[in-house]
Amino acid sequence: MKMENPGNLILVIFGASGDLTSRKLIPALFSLKTQKLLPEKYAVIGIGRSQSSDEEFRKKMKESIISFSEDKNPDVGQIENFTGSLSYLSMDELSAESYEKLKSILAETDIIYGTDANYIFYMATPPSMYESISLNLAKAGLAEESSGFRRFIIEKPFGYDLESGRKLNRNLHELIAEDQIYRIDHYLGKETVQNLLVMRFANGIFEPLWNRNYIHRVEITSAESIGVEERGGYYESSGALRDMVQNHLLQMAGLTAMEPPSSMESNAIRNEVLKVFQSLQPIREADVPKQVIRGQYTGSTIRGECISGYRYEKGVAPDSRTETFVAIKFFINNWRWGGVPFYIRTGKRMPTRVTEIVIHFKRTPHHLFQRENGLLTSNQMIIRIQPDEGILLKFDMKEPGSGFNVKNVSMDFHYKDLADVRVPSAYERLLYDVMLADSTLFSRDDEIETAWKFIEPIQKAWEKNHEIKIYGYPAGTWGPANSNDLIEGCGLTWRYPCRNLTDDGLYCEL
């Protein structure tokens, strides 16, 4: 991370009694504190509806740091010192009157801490509250940047579809400028996602190969082993397409496919990602069944443990048609990628938690060597986003001995082998960047809308055409088997980093 101290500020967290605050935001802030990356003078005000005193809030946040901090033995003195700067305000975020009180508390806190009237507002609330909170802040005069800066952080989902995404942007723009808005896509905060830029644009060896002449196909998988857990209610109205594809997966595709930016300036990078989104070949509604496979996990037994199907999860309708798995084949219509299929898939209750980008290179034009099992392989570069972050290159070598037996081998780089380098958490990086006003790793309004535009025909086809199947897949497997039908080419399948859990146990190739 950059090692400069941001300017003094107050961070206001709406939704402070929620999970995001205790599991991610506060531990990330504490980690920045231990690295001396917080401003010299700062304060954090948590806002929620539930009643709590400052002391109770501090105690709860101390416990969160102990439970969720990446440092397994956080220093108690440092925790005390950090939580001393936290306070709590119980208020109804939807009532305009409460904001006068917030305004006076901010002014008082500013005097006590000397924070130069700089405020960051973090909306860790349900998305339906973003507009009202912003409006109330604006009405109270808290959005104007006359005395200090005002930054607004909002969490995905940014809308529900193209129309609501546009409306949210429009309404926010009536109150605040685009450069005051930081839309969090926490995948962009992941170190290995950012490393895509360095890997592609700091190394001369990849660029000549990174195009339709040498790449056969690109595969992006983001699999989770957990189900929807306590989030059934939210997930029912979201599904994998909105929850993961419209944002995280398309952003990863954007960084994989983009042209070199003219500089590392935030808009230079975001312009290139936007161009990729604008070049996505629209999927016609009629082609959705051919290019998109959706699935929903069903109950299964994994090593003797009964796992419930999605329809039995809390908050989920017993006849739900919400997808917990989606796989899409699409093309990027530009000079670099014309004709190269991109495959993306994501799912819950899969055999393991893994996010990876697989670049499948074309085979040699003439096959001189026969492999023992008769199968021809091609070179693959596997960019492992998580876990065990790193890069794996697979290629063929001669097996020692007589003849020319060919064996597929791997060259493997693990981020953890970089001695003494601690990989910062996504939220740590993103919070720090907002404090420094660096918006490179945040989604811009036009990116969001263009991504929704690509997703829209899929949403419409599913809404209108109930004939389009949703396939069940047993929890602990790689999704509906026919997701392999998407992959063009005889005998080709998705890469499976490990076997189905419902088979004979787990083994990983990673």
Ligand code: BG6
């Ligand atoms: C969130 C989704 O954005 O990303 C969740 O809402 C998902 O459903 C999560 O579990 C995955 O994030 P990560 O960092 O664990 O891969």
